[in-house]
Amino acid sequence: MKHQEYEKRGIYPELRKNISFIKEITDGSSDILVNEFITGGIKCALLCCEGMMSSQTTADMVLEPLTGIENQDSPKSLFSYIQTYLLLSTDRTSAENYGDMMRMLHSGFAVLIADGADSALAFGVQGYASRGIQEPSGEGNILGSHEGFVETIRTNMSMLRRRLKTPELVMKLMVKGSSSHTDICLCYMKDRVPQKLLDRIMKSLDEIKLESILSTGYVRPFLEQKNFNLFSSTGLTERPDVLCSKLIEGRAAVLIDGIPYAIIIPRLFCESFHTLDDYAHKPYYSTFLRWIRYGAFVLSVLLPAIYAAIVMYHPELLNSTLLLLLVQEEKNAPLSILTESFLVLLMYEVIREAGVRLPKPVGGSVSIISGLIIGDAAVKSGLVSTPLLTMTALAVLGGLVVPDLNPQITVLRFAFLAAGGIMGLFGISILACIVLTNICGTEDYGFPFTAPLSPFSSKGMEDTAVRIGMRKMQNRGFTVEEYFNE
Amino acid sequence: MNKITLGQFSALMLINDVFALLCLTGGISLWTALGFSVGIVVQFILALPLIRIYGRGKNIEQCGKIAQTAALIGVVLWGGLLFSMLWSTGDIISVPFEKLGKWSRLIMAAIIGAVCVYLSSSGIKAVARSGAIAAAVGALCLTAVAVSSIIDSDMKNLTIQPQDGFFNEMIKGIAIGGGMNALTVLLGYTKGKTVRTATTYIICRLIVTALIIAVGVLVSGGIMDITDFPIVTAAQLTQPFSSQRIDSLFLIVFTVFAVYSIAVQGAAADYLLDCVYPKFKKYRCTAMLALMALVGLMFQGKTHYGVTFAVLGTAVPVIAAICWRIRKAVKS
Numbered sequence: 001m002k003h004q005e006y007e008k009r010g011i012y013p014e015l016r017k018n019i020s021f022i023k024e025i026t027d028g029s030s031d032i033l034v035n036e037f038i039t040g041g042i043k044c045a046l047l048c049c050e051g052m053m054s055s056q057t058t059a060d061m062v063l064e065p066l067t068g069i070e071n072q073d074s075p076k077s078l079f080s081y082i083q084t085y086l087l088l089s090t091d092r093t094s095a096e097n098y099g100d101m102m103r104m105l106h107s108g109f110a111v112l113i114a115d116g117a118d119s120a121l122a123f124g125v126q127g128y129a130s131r132g133i134q135e136p137s138g139e140g141n142i143l144g145s146h147e148g149f150v151e152t153i154r155t156n157m158s159m160l161r162r163r164l165k166t167p168e169l170v171m172k173l174m175v176k177g178s179s180s181h182t183d184i185c186l187c188y189m190k191d192r193v194p195q196k197l198l199d200r201i202m203k204s205l206d207e208i209k210l211e212s213i214l215s216t217g218y219v220r221p222f223l224e225q226k227n228f229n230l231f232s233s234t235g236l237t238e239r240p241d242v243l244c245s246k247l248i249e250g251r252a253a254v255l256i257d258g259i260p261y262a263i264i265i266p267r268l269f270c271e272s273f274h275t276l277d278d279y280a281h282k283p284y285y286s287t288f289l290r291w292i293r294y295g296a297f298v299l300s301v302l303l304p305a306i307y308a309a310i311v312m313y314h315p316e317l318l319n320s321t322l323l324l325l326l327v328q329e330e331k332n333a334p335l336s337i338l339t340e341s342f343l344v345l346l347m348y349e350v351i352r353e354a355g356v357r358l359p360k361p362v363g364g365s366v367s368i369i370s371g372l373i374i375g376d377a378a379v380k381s382g383l384v385s386t387p388l389l390t391m392t393a394l395a396v397l398g399g400l401v402v403p404d405l406n407p408q409i410t411v412l413r414f415a416f417l418a419a420g421g422i423m424g425l426f427g428i429s430i431l432a433c434i435v436l437t438n439i440c441g442t443e444d445y446g447f448p449f450t451a452p453l454s455p456f457s458s459k460g461m462e463d464t465a466v467r468i469g470m471r472k473m474q475n476r477g478f479t480v481e482e483y484f485n486e
Numbered sequence: 487m488n489k490i491t492l493g494q495f496s497a498l499m500l501i502n503d504v505f506a507l508l509c510l511t512g513g514i515s516l517w518t519a520l521g522f523s524v525g526i527v528v529q530f531i532l533a534l535p536l537i538r539i540y541g542r543g544k545n546i547e548q549c550g551k552i553a554q555t556a557a558l559i560g561v562v563l564w565g566g567l568l569f570s571m572l573w574s575t576g577d578i579i580s581v582p583f584e585k586l587g588k589w590s591r592l593i594m595a596a597i598i599g600a601v602c603v604y605l606s607s608s609g610i611k612a613v614a615r616s617g618a619i620a621a622a623v624g625a626l627c628l629t630a631v632a633v634s635s636i637i638d639s640d641m642k643n644l645t646i647q648p649q650d651g652f653f654n655e656m657i658k659g660i661a662i663g664g665g666m667n668a669l670t671v672l673l674g675y676t677k678g679k680t681v682r683t684a685t686t687y688i689i690c691r692l693i694v695t696a697l698i699i700a701v702g703v704l705v706s707g708g709i710m711d712i713t714d715f716p717i718v719t720a721a722q723l724t725q726p727f728s729s730q731r732i733d734s735l736f737l738i739v740f741t742v743f744a745v746y747s748i749a750v751q752g753a754a755a756d757y758l759l760d761c762v763y764p765k766f767k768k769y770r771c772t773a774m775l776a777l778m779a780l781v782g783l784m785f786q787g788k789t790h791y792g793v794t795f796a797v798l799g800t801a802v803p804v805i806a807a808i809c810w811r812i813r814k815a816v817k818s
Contacts, residue, residue, distance in 0.1 A: 313582045316731040424582040425734050426594070429741040430601050436619060437605050441612030454615040455491050485489075 001025050003178070007099035013075075015043050015115035022047065025098060032105070035063075040072035040081070043115040052108035054127020062088050062110050062123050075117035082112070082121060091124025103181055130155070131260075136238040138403060143280035148238045153183050153257035159240040160187060160247075168192075169247065171255075174205070176219075180212035183257035184219070187243075192250035194481045200445050201252055201265055216261050219254060223265055225444050230408055230435065233444040235267030242276055250479035266447040266480065269439060270464045272404040273297070278467055286467040293401050300398030301412045304345065305420030305428055307391045308337050313424035329385040338421030340384055344392045345414065347374060443485075451483040494614035495676045496687045497621035498750050502568075502665035503691050504624070505743040507698050508717050509571035510662065512791070513710045517648035519699040521655025523692055525796075528656070529663050530688045533803035537673065537684045539810050545674025546806060547761060553809035557670045558758040560802035562774065564664035565751035566781025567790055569595060572744050573782065575715060599779055601745055606752030607771040610675070613753055617746045627739045628698070634726035635701045643707025659695075661795035665747075667802045671754040751778065 006025050012018040019034055026032045031050040038044065046066070048058060065086050072078040082088070095101040095111070101120050105111050108126030133155070136148030149156045157171050172186045186205070188198060204223050213219060216236060223234050237243050243253055243262045254263040273293040278286040310317050311326055318326070333340055351374070355367035378384040399409040412435065419427035442449035452460025459482065462468045468476075490498075539549075546554055576591040583590045605613050648655070669684070676683050698717060705720035706713055713719040721736040755774035759766060766773075 310734075314734040317734050319727070422582070423597075425737055426582065426741055429738045430597060430745065433601055433616070433620070433742055433745045434604055436616040437608050437612050440615035440619070441608045443611075448615065450615055450619075454494070454618045456493055456618070 009098050010096065011098065011101065011118050011120055013116050013118045015045060015113065018113055019045060025102060037067060039066050040069040040078045042072060042075050042078050045113050047105055047111040047113065049105050049108065052106065052128050053110060053125045057125045057127055058110050062125060075114040078114055079117060079121055089123035089125060093122050095120045095122060139237065139239050141276055144276045145241050147240060149240060149260040149262060151258050151260055153185055153255050156255050157185060160244060163240060163244045164247065176208050177213045178211050182213040185255040186252060187247060187255060188252040189247050189250065192248065192479050193252055194250065194484060197252060197445050213256060216256060216259055216263055219256060220263060223263065229442040230438050231269060231442055231449065233266055233442050233449050235264040235271060236261045237264060250481055266444050268451055269449050270453065272402055283467045283469050290467065296398035296401035297405065300395045300409050302416055303391050303395040304341050304413060305416035307388065308341055308417060309420035309424045309428055311337055312421065326387055329387050332382050333385045334383065337388065340388055341392065341417055344384055344389060348392065348396055349410065446484050447480065448483060448485050455485060457482060489675055489677045490611060490614040490672065492676060492678050492683045492686060494618045495672055495683055496690055497618040498614055498672065499665055499669060499687050500690055500694060501617060501621050501743050502668065502747045502750060503663065504694060504698065505747040506571065506662040507695060508740060508743065509575040510717050511714055513649035514699055514702050514716045515646050515648040516644060516703060517652055518655050519696050521652050522659030522695050522699065525656045525659025526663060526688060526692055526695065529660055529666055529800055532800050533666060533669065535807040536670065536803040537681055539807060540674050541680040544810065546671050549806045549810045550813050551762060553806040554758055554761045556805040557667060557802050558755060558762055560667035560798060561751050561755045561758060562777055563781060563798055564667050565748060565755065565778035566785055567664060568748050568751065569779050569782025570785040572598065573786060575718060598744055598748065599775055602749040602752050603772050603775050605745065605749035606756055606775065610753045613749050620742050620746055624739050624743060627735055631721055631724050632697060632701050635705050635720065635724045637726065638724050639704035640708060643704050646707050646710060657793055657796045658791040660799045661791045664799045666799055668750055668754045670802050670806050671757060
């Protein structure tokens, strides 16, 4: 039976017909359990979805109290009695049609139907298996919390609430996905988030008419502008502490059930270079680390391109010793520098992809062995020169310093290499203009992606170019609204 | 059009002025610096009425179609001049495809033109933001050149005889200040106090112009008679290290400044065309940049420093101010 055929249909009062219809809707699905019993002198059935509810809670908190009810005049009075005198669950609701009933059933509610009743009562007894809270795999942290988001949205919401015990933190749940009925939670601090930002996010979320939401990538395009942008103007985090810091700055976030990541709106370019550890170290060391990351990003994108451009077209930029060294190495290589660079970079990408896709115990070994063996063999056979391999390795390593931007870094590295290899520094400059303008043109909800650098904000630079001390920071009263530019 | 900040406005205008200075041909002396400075002040004074009008929250849209058309012509002509300067100066800039002879200049200009189409169509806000970053990087590189020029400079060059009289130098200074046409558009959309913004820009322009010409005179003064592009030659002669050359870094500055100078004209022309002829929607930017390239071809081989070009560099703000006054008088 199609979804549209039962979505708004009212519940049949006859229990037999009701149960038959539910079986028809679910096509006799094995995970739908129907337990018929008599209570209060009325025939009833308790419907559950196996694996979505806790059997223990259902037996103790629902079934046992329900079976001991005295005789009632009608199903209506039975339901009224249950609602008034029995607190079977803290999450209680009712359903008037089959659409709502099925949603609750599939969300782990125990649904009570009775002969003669044209509605159903639902009790939250969810208890599905889920992964426990673990350390985030992609956002390393040394001195801070080691908790990361999990797949269960309620657990993620509780992790936020534990860190921000204030009524200003608002978490609004909504359901998206016509088939998946995925819970989505919009989080914000109501006293800090710009109202315009909130209104526009709600409008963007309303545009989602997808059938299912299975990853953040399903939602992010709706929250970002339609133009082609190299970088995403929404961020991702798997750390509740990072998300809390963003919410305090007046941003909004979207949690999606089944995904251990939160989408942060808006995200700025400079934030990719910040880590929570920056606030745990002394400001001078944090500033140093930040500049290391900025430098690593630039190196990772430009180093292979600059190497190719200088060696191929602008050798005068090198001093004589270095030039002689490179000439000596490169003259033995059979391929052109551009081809060599492309081959080495492609080789790295293949090894990386293999390492990611293979099972973990094998993946790591494959990466190390293939890197060592292939790299060593390539140099020894003279296929690749040592300086080029060093430059490529440095560039790749630099990219790993800013994992947030890894996809963009990878593509840009190839693009700049092509530009530098074909047109030298002229090509690199031209491509840099295009990339820079694309980054600067990225703006969602009125927040420029390149703030606080351009448009320049000296206040914003206090936590971008440097990292000021906590004493100064507590008086700063910074919210992202300061970057609002429309 | 979206609002831009004082810094972004100044950066875009200065990139334009510096690029024109980099492409400067003919001999220069301290008289040039003086003449150019007076020329800048004259341009500022002539643009002052319009700046004050913009100070009341007005912009080119309120100045009427005649002013918009004049500004459009001015911007397109100046954009064409920039293309022409790029072609001329491209000769001495080392690009990988220079083996192609005269085609290399055309390829270089075509690539820059194509990039400008992308930049201009991204909107003035994106160009202004990225231009501010590019200007900061350019300023850093030029400062490095200026500092290292101390080693290669010869103080005797300060006394070299001017090739032209003061008046001619002033006219030349105004003629390479055609970027003021873009001011007619951009200033109306700059946040903050307009007079302050314009004054800040003019002061920065005076300082940058004087500094660049001084470096040019100090470094390439001795060979002024045999060099076509004194500023480019100065940059090429200025080498901070004994065993390596940094000419290629100048190529980066030159390319980036060329891209942004032309892109700003493209974005301004795109906006003005929308004001003048709103029915023209698609490929407006491409059409304007193609027109500029054609104008550039037309100007190719001609000297750009005559009275005609000086008039081009000053007339648009004056016409816009007069148009606004007339419209106001007619309305009241």
